[in-house]
Amino acid sequence: MPHAADLLSPWTNFYVIVGSSAGALTGLQFVVMALVSQARATGSMSEIRAFGSPTVVHFCAVLFISAAVTAPWHTLHSLALNLIVLGAAGTIYVLNALRHARRGNYHPDMGDWFWFSALPLATYLAVFLIGATLLTHPDALLFLLGGVALMLLYTGIHNAWDTVTYVTVQRQSKTEEPRS
DSSP: OOOHHHHHGGGHHHHHHHHHHHHHHHHHHHHHHHHHHHTTOOOOHHHIIIIIHHHHHHHHHHHHHHHHHHSOOSSHHHHHHHHHHHHHHHHHHHHHHHHHHHHSSSOOOHHHHIIIIIHHHHHHHHHHHHHHHTTTSHHHHHHHHHHHHHHHHHHHHHHHHHHHHHHHHHHHHHHHSOOO
């Protein structure tokens, strides 16, 4: 089996870019939440736990993957174990967020279920499976992991944008209502 450094070093630039993006977008999500609070949008902690917090978690998961892949491992076993733990934790987290989405006042449409639940769930399950099988076909699975990291990043971007546009439209509709 090739040494871990030989397999992982070609990925350094990719994960520096992806990880930096995830870190920056995590900070921007805090700005999004500040805008949401200033807009005085109606909602509860269930909605924040279902739609706001998971976006930060997805960005942080990408940051974690980036750090794990670029860490100076001597073997792939440690990376595989980290991916298994992240995949399991992410899966449990998404299922918990799904529970909050079902409890809240906002009723998600089909697109929301896909972007906020189904896609993240599939992605974290993929991280788990990549970790569990990384030692069998590391070259191919590292490419798949790169795609999965990008999918989590894109999911977070979409969900942050969806939150901002929802709050903006909700706020505009409140200000445009005729006064009685």
